[in-house]
Amino acid sequence: MSPILLAEQILNGLQSGVMLFLMAAGLTLIFGVMGLINLAHGSLYMVGAFAAAAVAGATGSFLLALIAALAAAAAAGAMVELLVIRRLYARDHLDQVLATFALILIFSEGTRWLFGSFPLYLDIPPWLAGTVMLPGGIEYAAYRLALIGAGLAVAAGLWWMNARTRLGIQIRAGENDREMIAALGVDISKLYTLVFAIGAALAGLAGALVGPIQSVQIGMGEPVLILAFVVIVIGGIGSVRGALVGGLLVGLTDTLGRLLLPELFKLVTDASGAATIGSAFASMAIYILMAGVLIWKPTGLFGARA
Amino acid sequence: MSIKSLLAAVSLAALASAAQAEVRVGMITTLSGGGASLGIDTRDGFLLGMKGQDDVEILVEDDQRKPDVAVQIADKMIQSDKVDVLTGIVWSNLAMAVVPSATAQGKFYLSTNAAPAQLAGKGCHPNYFAVSYQNDNLHEAAGAFAKSEGYTKPFIMAPNYPAGQDSLNGFKRFFDGDLAGEVYTQLGQTDFAAEIAQIRASGADSVFFFLPGGMGISFLKQYAGSGVGLPVLGPAFSFDQAILQAVGDAALGVKNGSNWSKDLEVPANADFVSAFQAEYGRLPSLYAAYGYDTAHLLISALDKADPSDADAFRAALKSADFDSVRGKFSFDTNQHPIQDIYIREVIKEGDIYTNKIVATALTDRSSAYVDDCSMK
Numbered sequence: 179m180s181p182i183l184l185a186e187q188i189l190n191g192l193q194s195g196v197m198l199f200l201m202a203a204g205l206t207l208i209f210g211v212m213g214l215i216n217l218a219h220g221s222l223y224m225v226g227a228f229a230a231a232a233v234a235g236a237t238g239s240f241l242l243a244l245i246a247a248l249a250a251a252a253a254a255g256a257m258v259e260l261l262v263i264r265r266l267y268a269r270d271h272l273d274q275v276l277a278t279f280a281l282i283l284i285f286s287e288g289t290r291w292l293f294g295s296f297p298l299y300l301d302i303p304p305w306l307a308g309t310v311m312l313p314g315g316i317e318y319a320a321y322r323l324a325l326i327g328a329g330l331a332v333a334a335g336l337w338w339m340n341a342r343t344r345l346g347i348q349i350r351a352g353e354n355d356r357e358m359i360a361a362l363g364v365d366i367s368k369l370y371t372l373v374f375a376i377g378a379a380l381a382g383l384a385g386a387l388v389g390p391i392q393s394v395q396i397g398m399g400e401p402v403l404i405l406a407f408v409v410i411v412i413g414g415i416g417s418v419r420g421a422l423v424g425g426l427l428v429g430l431t432d433t434l435g436r437l438l439l440p441e442l443f444k445l446v447t448d449a450s451g452a453a454t455i456g457s458a459f460a461s462m463a464i465y466i467l468m469a470g471v472l473i474w475k476p477t478g479l480f481g482a483r484a
Numbered sequence: 485m486s487i488k489s490l491l492a493a494v495s496l497a498a499l500a501s502a503a504q505a506e507v508r509v510g511m512i513t514t515l516s517g518g519g520a521s522l523g524i525d526t527r528d529g530f531l532l533g534m535k536g537q538d539d540v541e542i543l544v545e546d547d548q549r550k551p552d553v554a555v556q557i558a559d560k561m562i563q564s565d566k567v568d569v570l571t572g573i574v575w576s577n578l579a580m581a582v583v584p585s586a587t588a589q590g591k592f593y594l595s596t597n598a599a600p601a602q603l604a605g606k607g608c609h610p611n612y613f614a615v616s617y618q619n620d621n622l623h624e625a626a627g628a629f630a631k632s633e634g635y636t637k638p639f640i641m642a643p644n645y646p647a648g649q650d651s652l653n654g655f656k657r658f659f660d661g662d663l664a665g666e667v668y669t670q671l672g673q674t675d676f677a678a679e680i681a682q683i684r685a686s687g688a689d690s691v692f693f694f695l696p697g698g699m700g701i702s703f704l705k706q707y708a709g710s711g712v713g714l715p716v717l718g719p720a721f722s723f724d725q726a727i728l729q730a731v732g733d734a735a736l737g738v739k740n741g742s743n744w745s746k747d748l749e750v751p752a753n754a755d756f757v758s759a760f761q762a763e764y765g766r767l768p769s770l771y772a773a774y775g776y777d778t779a780h781l782l783i784s785a786l787d788k789a790d791p792s793d794a795d796a797f798r799a800a801l802k803s804a805d806f807d808s809v810r811g812k813f814s815f816d817t818n819q820h821p822i823q824d825i826y827i828r829e830v831i832k833e834g835d836i837y838t839n840k841i842v843a844t845a846l847t848d849r850s851s852a853y854v855d856d857c858s859m860k
Contacts (some may be wrong), residue, residue, distance in 0.1 A: 187681055192856075194677070267508070286516070290520070296727070297725060309711040317684075317711055331856055391709065393699075395730075398698065400672065433677070454668055457667070458644060460670075461670045
């Protein structure tokens, strides 16, 4: 195996890691502040991708498409919070899971009703098409490089919001003690709606960014949602920093596992068998990682509470 | 006419049509979720083919691409709706859950798509007919084409599940040279950056892949953006009318194995394509063609015999006395088709991405498992 292949795979792992971070950050923020398990987070990812595809199709502008995705997902998130989620904070997690699972079905069928059953077309903008030559002779897709950049920029932005703004202080206070900050005069229900909309917008952004290289179709959010849950369990529930580290760990483990495990099995069996067994083990790699982290740190890498 | 008498008239008419319906057909297919476009085309093609058959009642239900749901629907259709014939399943894992028990209960099953190896060989059944193909066929065509094109080091890839393994085996059955690499992805995977990097590093001269549904869209778009640029081959599924528009330019020029194409010069096919466009306002896909052929096979058999006379009905089905949109069509002893399999190329006609036939890969191809079937 050449060093170039390995370097390219590490970049691929980073890219899938930062996209997982965008999904996981919203999920963990919502769980951290409101204690709510939101299974419909994957639907907000789908809403972002469909909004982006519709606007890109109508206007031809990718930047407008991204803005539309952010706006549509944030609006959908705020609406869901006001209409449904608000009634669930006091209920136990099973009720929340049931209600947000119902939302998945409503979003999926609603999207089919609006856009039909056929996958939509969303392409990489021309100014990010093609590949760039990185130092060391690595030819890498420009769009994927841009995704890594965008993900890291969002991470920096979230850190700034959390550490330096009034909203960040309220969010952190809300994570610690919601009754107390309500007593101190913070409008907690407005804060909840806002946090939910921010989380939804992050999911919508992830959907819109990933749309051009994947398939914009109904049900696209659910596989990502499962990975995002793995990420927040590894990173520690409620921790945005944990979501970033967890996302990168999962992205790298998954990508490198898919490359290295079949190679490893080639040492002991024939190529065709190694491909089958290696691929089966590669699909387990992130769950083995999760189990390992939980044995070592039961609350996740940066989790404060169990 | 008062509202009351109108209602009475309508209900009488409904009663009358229910009494007329002598044959009941149950269609179980995927109408919701990620794979819905395939099931919708299957249904639309079948209903178009059955148009004007007033004595056949057709029940359509959505299996949600879930084996357990498909089994429940099949039980309901067999036990309470008393259907005579079942059809419509798109996915092989669902077919494996439904077909063996339905045929064991004496019902006929006509497959509009899924035709796993198990049901073509040891598990073949006198009441099971695959109208579409045997699962391996389109992959075999791609393998034969790769060989005839003189490719020496293809890189081959499929998801790690039974149909994926059948796919790579089908390709290798007709391509006996060296491979640059053989990779199984996860089923439902959406990011193929790791596999594309392996293709780039492998020194391959071509790429063969089988990635059904959204997986294929993702792969093709990512592959086009990666700058690898090797020729790509695959079975028709990832290049079909139902998903081509979502792939866009990334699919242009790709060669794919198929037993049907809209430009196939058969009179029945020209009629089908124009009737489908007139009815639904879009071009038909492979799945619609199989649905339409299944309808015509069923009509041809119903003209000769009633399903209650199982032996006569079976013989009528087996004679395949209908005008297939694929032209030549007959059943082998395992009741899977003997047909020509072509290579198509993805082209752009105006604003629409579609396929045209460029070569015939296999002539009068049956299936690899026919000798394992006990029916002679």
